[in-house]
Structure formats: structure tokens, C-alpha cells
Amino acid sequence: MVLRLAKRSFSRDITVEPTAKTESNEAPSITYRFAEASAAMAMRATVSRFPADDKTLEASGLPWGVTVTPFAPADERGDTPLYGSGGHLLPRCENCWGYLSALCEIERWGWTCALCGSFIGLDSATLDRYTQPQDCPELSSSFIDLELPAEGSGDGEMQTRPVYVAAVDLSSSEEFLELVKSALLAALEALVPGSLFGLVTFSHKIGLYDVQGPIAVVKNIFIPPDLEDRLPVDLEDVMPLLSFLAPVETCKDRIAAALETLKPTTSWERTTAAGQGHNDGVLLGGRGFGVAMTALIDYLSSEYGSTFALARVFAFMSGPPDYGSGQLDTRRYGEQYASKREDADLALLSEQTPFYKDLAAVAVQAGVCVDIFAITDEYTDLASLKYLSIESGGSLFLYSNMDDSTLPQDMYRMLSRPYAFGCILRLRTSSDFKLGYSYGHFFPDPQYENVQHIIYCDSFATYAYDFEFANSNGFFRYTEPPVLQLAFQYSIVVPQEDTDTSESNSARSVDPEATLSILVHKALTLLEENDDDKLPTKVILASLKEGVREGRLLLHDWLVILTAQYNDAHGLVQSGAVNETSRVDVAFSQCPQLQSMPRLIFALLRNPLLRLHEEGIHPDFRIYLQCLFSALEPISLQLAIYPLLASYSTPDNLAYPRHSLSRGALLASGSPIFLLDAFTNLIVYYSPSADLSLPFPPPHDCLLRTTINKLKQERCITPKLTFIRGAEDDASVFERYLIEEQNVDGFSSLMGFDSFLEEISQGVVEFLK
Known part of the structure; x- marks a missing residue:
């Protein structure tokens, strides 16, 4: 187990300073200056100099936050973390529980915490160790990995064995199963030695495969058609878990042979098993996904921490769950909400049952990460299913066309890159400011604030936070610089490999990619939160009450406000003194770091994520983009928004x-x-x-x-x-993709980029009147 620490200090003066005097006034300007220390890849701030107070933050018009890539192999300068041992011996602050780091001052008898300013005494053994700081990574670098001793006792080798389970939908077609077989064969080639693999199928029954003998044996458990809760029998009683989980290095050929036996269930089997039952006039189907996942997670949890330290379930679905507990009513997509005076975007973005969110909480406790692979062009209600994957640390994939699907390549790539598991993430701030809202594929700790649990985390996984001031005074003028500390505890199965790192971003004072990332996360929050108190900034104030339309308006208004405040601060136009759009600098000509922002917002407004239901956007595709965008690092997210x-x-x-x-x-x-x-x-x-x-x-x-x-x-x-x-x-x-034209995808209502800029200019004129 490893404790990773990344700690960075920032300047605190995005300042409002006077420009040259004009005949009528002395206009302030927002200056974005370089930070003394560039942010690491693990902590990429929207601005390198933090706002001095709420007034300055509001005047800047920019979101204030960071994106975090905790398992990044190197920072943006290409520096890898310094390694050391004795992570459990690292001194911690008795007040805020922050860790000692290179930014802290060490004195004769103790150290001063860079986060809260408390003085902490040190024992003689620790003081002796710190007399040779060159041997202490925590005093030599603010980006370190320290080994922690293994917790508990037992067979350490057994505890580090990762478990992978493929859950395959047999209520499907031959083409679906052929694609899944190819993907799982690719996955077997990527799994590390020592991995355990299990194969389970689901339809109107659950099939458990024992592949450790000369011939694969499958035991089936039928799902009662009227089942509303758990199976009446535990899977452990049907097949012992250690018979189900096969060592990949010795059973790869037998697993491959078992995959070849997979056949889709016939419609006759499904309707017979369902007893020709009807639910509110609809014939029950045969895809008991909810029952299967509940039973499988219980099955795996019995050996969590003993047989394995990580369990990852790959759930392959060809359609919506329509049998047993957790079934979803997909008629809501076919119904025309206009006839009911309902917003289709609003209705189709919300989950229709808490079943899968509740199941995700159980999965986290059981150490099970679930990846969902929806291979279908049928409406599957991913809005309800997504929580099982993203809150357990997994991902959601959608492949609407089997002919050109990249599923096998994605499976191999996912399993062949380094990853961490059993992770705990905590971001701490110095005392003048605090975390506002956090975003990402994690499960919040039920007891400790601002602590996130992540079952699985690879080098691409990115999370985001925004900040707010701890008091009305903002940063005190004579205090130390603002400090962030990222603490990331993890274990690792796959050895890290050298990877290319992106170019340094230290020359930017405003980071448009990180800013876009925070804005997208805020927009995603709009699509799924109903609590106004949880919305993170003054820019975005509405809840899901108005759905996608309101989200589009708020994003548009944010750009208007940013442009207006920029023009006002730079003395180009002032409040009450502009009535012509030609005078508005909508291109941010005096701030190069913001010049890409209008195009990025323009592109985001035209992205399927924020397009309307009547424009032909499939709700499952929108949910897929929501899950994808919420986990991308800033540079990838920008490509996905503006290619x-x-x-x-x-x-x-x-x-x-x-x-x-x-x-x-x-x-x-x-x-x-x-x-x-x-x-x-x-x-x-x-x-x-x-x-x-x-x-x-x-x-x-x-x-x-x-x-x-x-x-x-x-x-x-x-x-x-x-x-x-x-x-x-x-x-x-x-x-x-040529979105800057006047007509996009045949929808003449979508204006071109030039018209969009003119609309923003007009909005600025109205705002400054």
C-alpha cells in the first residue's frame, strides 16, 4: 500500500489594479499573473493566482477550482514522485490532520503546518531522522510516494490477487455474444499473472461456470418471475467461490473454451420462465440484471480482504433490465412527453428507481467495482443504471453499432495499463478557504467530510473540486500563500510504466482546459441534482427544475457575464456607458489565456450533452457522454468538446x-x-x-x-x-464536426459562431446597461 502526497502553494492575488487613466475615469483591470510554483498534473488549477476575496472572485468571472488526477505517473513538468518508505511514520498535524511536507517549516523541536499554521512537536527519533533531510522524500519534494505497511495479517500474496468477473447477458443475439467473446479473449491476454477470473451469465436464470476441471461445468439458478428481492438461495451454496474463480495463468484455455459454449436464450425459454406474466399490461422479459448483480456482489463480498483485494465486474448488456428486482420501465422513452406537458430531457435524465444507486453502496462496501458495457441501440435507461458503475469506481460504455465496435480494443487497453485499487482520496486546503463541491466517479465517505473512496483508479481518472472562502475576509493580506495538499492512499497490481507527459502548463495564468473541465462538471451537476444548496457557484444557480434548457441558458449567461466583467475591468466599456455591440471585445484580445473560451462554450452548447431531446439526441447517448466527460482529464475533455x-x-x-x-x-x-x-x-x-x-x-x-x-x-x-x-x-x-457554420446537422435554429459572438456582445450590452 502506498501513500501519495502532492502539495502545492499558490499566489493569492488575482488582483484588481488600475490601468492608465482616461478623461472620465480610472478603470480597474483583472490581471492574471504567473504562480511561483506550477501546479502538478495531480492538481491543475483554473487560475494559478487565487482570488484575494469574494469580491475579486466575482469580478474575475471565472470558476475557482482544481482538477485532480491522483494516479498520474508524473507532474506536468515531467517529474515523477520521489519514493520512500515509512509512510505510517510521517508526522501529521494534530489540528487539521495534514501531513508534514516540503512546504512546512521545521524548527528545532517541531514543525509548523503549512495548512493551518499550528506548531506540532516532534519526538527525538523523528528529529534525528530529519537531521539528514536528503534521505527524507517528504522534505525534498512536494510530490512523493511513501510505502505503508500492509494492514492486518494473513497470506499477503493471496490478498493481492485481483478478481475479474464477466457477467454476460444471454437475453441477446449471436452477434452480441461474438463481440463479447472477442472482448473477453482480449481481456484474458491483458490480465496480470495471479489474477482470478469468473464467468457468470444472466437472463431469466443465473449461470455460474466452473472452468477448473477438464470440462466446464455450469450451474443454473432460475429467477422466480415474481421475485422482488434477493434470490432464495445464495450463490455460495450453489458453487463455492474458489471453484468459481479460476487462476488465469493455468485456466486460460479452459476459460476460452467455456466462452465458446455461450448461446443466447430463446424467446420461448424467456416467456416460459416468465410464466407469460404481465406487469401493468406489459409482457415480462427475461433480463434479470438487477437480481444477478445483487447476488453476484453478495457472492464476492464473502471473501473480500481474504481471497482478494479487488473485484472488478464487467457487465455486458444487450438491453434494459426487464425481469425481477431492478427491472426498468422503458416505455417512458416511447411516450411523447409533450402530450403530458412534461420536459422529455428532464424526465429522461433522472433515474426511475434508486435500486442501482443503493446497490452501488453495497458494492463499495464489498470492494466490488462494476463496469457496464451497453452494446445496443435500444433504449436501456442508462440514467438509472449509471450509478452502479460510476459510484463503484467503474465506467459506463455505450456501443450502439456492433459492426465497428472497439470493445475488444477497449477491454485490452483498460486492463493493460497501470491502475490502483482500494483508494482513499482527500484534498485539504489552508484555513482561509475550503472545498465547495466535488465531482467524479467515487463514493463519498459516510462519516468523514471531503473523503472519497475509489475502488479502481487508473492514470487517466480525473476528479474536480471547486473552492469557496472560509470567511467573508477572504485571504488575509499578510498570511502565507494558499496551500493545497492531496493525500491519495492506494494499492497497485500492475507495475507502473513510463508514459509520455503533457507539456508544462506553468506559463499560463488562466488554464482554459481546467476551466472548461470545472464548467462541464457544473453543467453535469445541473443535469442530476435537485438541491439548490449543492450547486457550487453564483454563476449556475438553478436546479434540475428546468432541465437541459436551463443549463444551456445558464452556460450562455456565464459567458456573457465573464465577457462583460472582462470588458469592464480592462476599461474597454463600463457599466451604463455602452450601447453598441461593436465596442465590446468579445474575443478577449487583451487576455490570451481566455481567447479560446468563447469557442469552447459555443462548442459545449452544441455538444449532444446539452442538445435537446427533440433534436434527435438519444437519452442513453447523453448519459454515456455525461459519464465519460465526468472522468476525463482536462486536455481530453477539451478534444471531446472542441475537436x-x-x-x-x-x-x-x-x-x-x-x-x-x-x-x-x-x-x-x-x-x-x-x-x-x-x-x-x-x-x-x-x-x-x-x-x-x-x-x-x-x-x-x-x-x-x-x-x-x-x-x-x-x-x-x-x-x-x-x-x-x-x-x-x-x-x-x-x-x-464543422460546428462553426450557420446551420449545424440540419438544424437552422443553431446559429454559427459569428452570430453567437454577436449574441454574446448584445448580451454584454444588456448586462452593462
Whole structure:
């Protein structure tokens, strides 16, 4: 077990300072200056200099918070953490429980906590150890990993064995099962030695597979059609857990052979098992997912901490749960809410039952992480199912097309990269400010505030926090700089590998990627919270009462307010003194760090996450994006919101590294080849005017292909790669990303970027009147 600590100090003066005097006034300007210490990848702040008080925060117009990637292999400067032992001996503050770090002052008899300022005495043994600070990582670096002794007793080797269970939906098709088989075969190749693997199936019955003998044996437990609670028999009584969990290194071939025996249940089997039962006039189906997951989590929990330290369930679904406890009524998608005067976006975003959220709490206590793979174009009500995955530390995946699904690649990639398990995350602040709201795929500790439990965490997993002042005074002028300390306790199965790190962000005083990340998290909160008191800032004040429409309006208004405050602070226009939109600087010409913000907000407003139901956005796809976006690190999230479009003169020559997303930009560049990176999609587009002598598709040894391969390798999920020759192929897949045009996807109600800027300018005029 390892304790990771990352501690950073920030300047506290996003200040309002006077600019040159004009004839009529002395205008203040918001200055965003560089921090003395750049934030680590584990803590990426929206602004490198923190606001001095609430008034300054409000005047800046920016969200105040951080994104946290706790298992990142290195910080943004490329520095890896210093390693050491004796994490349990690290001194802690008796007042705030923060850890001693390189930012703390050590004196003759003790140390001063950099978080709360308390003086803590040290015993003689610790003082002797700190007489040689070069041997103490906590005094040499503010980014460290310290080993902790194993807790409890017993067979340590057994306790570190990870468990993986595939739960496969047999109320499906042959095509579905073939794709799942391919994915699980890829997963078996990626699992580390010592892993235990179990295979379970579900439909109107639950099947447990014993693959440790020469022939796979399956034992079935039928789910009573009128069951509203747990199975009448425990799975442990049907098959001992150690017979169900097979060592991968000795049973891989037998597991593969068992996968080949999977067959879909027939409609006759399902209707017979259901007894031709009806529920409110609807024929009961045969997908007992809720019953199966409840029984499986109970099954695994009996050996948690004894047989295994991590259990991960891969649940493959071909449709909604429609049998037994946890079944979902999918008629709500087919009904027209307009006839009932209901908001479809609002109704389809909320869960219809707390069953899966409650089950997630049980999974966390049992040390079970659940990943849901929905492989279907049928409405499955992911709004209800998502809690089982994201609150247990897992992920939710949606594959609506089996023909080009990247499921096998995603499974292999997910299991072959380093990951931590059994994690506890705590972010502490110095005393002048505090955490406001936290976002991410974790389960909050029921006893301790601001403590999150994460069963599974890889190097991409990102969480977010926003801040508020602890009192009305803000930061005292003569106090020490604001300090953040990230404490992350984890265990690890897969050894860490060297990975490329992103370029340093220390030269930015405002971080647009981190800012966008915080804004997206706030927007996601709007889509699922009903409590106004939990909403994190003054910018976004409404609850789910108005749904997606209200979220869009609030995001639009936030940009208006930010632009107005920027113009006012820089002396460009002042309140009550503007009546022409032409005078408004909507491009943030005097603040380069904010110049990308209008495009990012424009793109977010047009993203399916915030598009309306009547515009053809499938509710399950919206929920999938919600779960995906809420776990992405800032740079990936920006790509998912506003894709990167680059051009090439030939497959071996980069022409321009970045274009705006418009047809005009394509024509103006004069380049024949374009690469669009939308995070989940990579598109190579040859313009209709491209010389026919250019090789299509691009050769495997060219620069363009090398770039594509590198991008695919760096992703947490496998992007779909598409090649389009504009003169011959349907280019609509590429053109739909050109969002800056006036008409988008055939919806003329969506204005182009220029019109959007004009609307923001008009909003600024109204705001400043």
C-alpha cells in the first residue's frame, strides 16, 4: 500500500489594479499573473493566482477550482514522485490532520503546518531522522510516494490477487455474444499473472461456470418471475467461490473454451420462465440484471480482504433490465412527453428507481467495482443504471453499432495499463478557504467530510473540486500563500510504466482546459441534482427544475457575464456607458489565456450533452457522454468538446497544426488532407480537390499514420478511425464536426459562431446597461 502526497502553494492575488487613466475615469483591470510554483498534473488549477476575496472572485468571472488526477505517473513538468518508505511514520498535524511536507517549516523541536499554521512537536527519533533531510522524500519534494505497511495479517500474496468477473447477458443475439467473446479473449491476454477470473451469465436464470476441471461445468439458478428481492438461495451454496474463480495463468484455455459454449436464450425459454406474466399490461422479459448483480456482489463480498483485494465486474448488456428486482420501465422513452406537458430531457435524465444507486453502496462496501458495457441501440435507461458503475469506481460504455465496435480494443487497453485499487482520496486546503463541491466517479465517505473512496483508479481518472472562502475576509493580506495538499492512499497490481507527459502548463495564468473541465462538471451537476444548496457557484444557480434548457441558458449567461466583467475591468466599456455591440471585445484580445473560451462554450452548447431531446439526441447517448466527460482529464475533455483539426499538404508533411471548425477554414488553408481528432473519433478527410496522385488511405509509414497511432496509444479508450475521400465518399460524418457554420446537422435554429459572438456582445450590452 502506498501513500501519495502532492502539495502545492499558490499566489493569492488575482488582483484588481488600475490601468492608465482616461478623461472620465480610472478603470480597474483583472490581471492574471504567473504562480511561483506550477501546479502538478495531480492538481491543475483554473487560475494559478487565487482570488484575494469574494469580491475579486466575482469580478474575475471565472470558476475557482482544481482538477485532480491522483494516479498520474508524473507532474506536468515531467517529474515523477520521489519514493520512500515509512509512510505510517510521517508526522501529521494534530489540528487539521495534514501531513508534514516540503512546504512546512521545521524548527528545532517541531514543525509548523503549512495548512493551518499550528506548531506540532516532534519526538527525538523523528528529529534525528530529519537531521539528514536528503534521505527524507517528504522534505525534498512536494510530490512523493511513501510505502505503508500492509494492514492486518494473513497470506499477503493471496490478498493481492485481483478478481475479474464477466457477467454476460444471454437475453441477446449471436452477434452480441461474438463481440463479447472477442472482448473477453482480449481481456484474458491483458490480465496480470495471479489474477482470478469468473464467468457468470444472466437472463431469466443465473449461470455460474466452473472452468477448473477438464470440462466446464455450469450451474443454473432460475429467477422466480415474481421475485422482488434477493434470490432464495445464495450463490455460495450453489458453487463455492474458489471453484468459481479460476487462476488465469493455468485456466486460460479452459476459460476460452467455456466462452465458446455461450448461446443466447430463446424467446420461448424467456416467456416460459416468465410464466407469460404481465406487469401493468406489459409482457415480462427475461433480463434479470438487477437480481444477478445483487447476488453476484453478495457472492464476492464473502471473501473480500481474504481471497482478494479487488473485484472488478464487467457487465455486458444487450438491453434494459426487464425481469425481477431492478427491472426498468422503458416505455417512458416511447411516450411523447409533450402530450403530458412534461420536459422529455428532464424526465429522461433522472433515474426511475434508486435500486442501482443503493446497490452501488453495497458494492463499495464489498470492494466490488462494476463496469457496464451497453452494446445496443435500444433504449436501456442508462440514467438509472449509471450509478452502479460510476459510484463503484467503474465506467459506463455505450456501443450502439456492433459492426465497428472497439470493445475488444477497449477491454485490452483498460486492463493493460497501470491502475490502483482500494483508494482513499482527500484534498485539504489552508484555513482561509475550503472545498465547495466535488465531482467524479467515487463514493463519498459516510462519516468523514471531503473523503472519497475509489475502488479502481487508473492514470487517466480525473476528479474536480471547486473552492469557496472560509470567511467573508477572504485571504488575509499578510498570511502565507494558499496551500493545497492531496493525500491519495492506494494499492497497485500492475507495475507502473513510463508514459509520455503533457507539456508544462506553468506559463499560463488562466488554464482554459481546467476551466472548461470545472464548467462541464457544473453543467453535469445541473443535469442530476435537485438541491439548490449543492450547486457550487453564483454563476449556475438553478436546479434540475428546468432541465437541459436551463443549463444551456445558464452556460450562455456565464459567458456573457465573464465577457462583460472582462470588458469592464480592462476599461474597454463600463457599466451604463455602452450601447453598441461593436465596442465590446468579445474575443478577449487583451487576455490570451481566455481567447479560446468563447469557442469552447459555443462548442459545449452544441455538444449532444446539452442538445435537446427533440433534436434527435438519444437519452442513453447523453448519459454515456455525461459519464465519460465526468472522468476525463482536462486536455481530453477539451478534444471531446472542441475537436482539433489539422491539415497536411502530403501524408508526410504537416501544413497547419490547428484550424477552426468551419468549411471556410478548410477552403482558406488550401490543404488537401485533414486530420480531425474528436477524442472518440479520428477522421482523415481528403478534400474533393485533392490531387489523385496522393495515396489514399495514407501509407502506414507516413507522418500522418505515425501521428494517428500515437494518438490511439495515448487514449484511455480506443478512438474509431475513419478515412473519407471527399470526392467519392459520404462526408457527413466529417462535416458534422464543422460546428462553426450557420446551420449545424440540419438544424437552422443553431446559429454559427459569428452570430453567437454577436449574441454574446448584445448580451454584454444588456448586462452593462
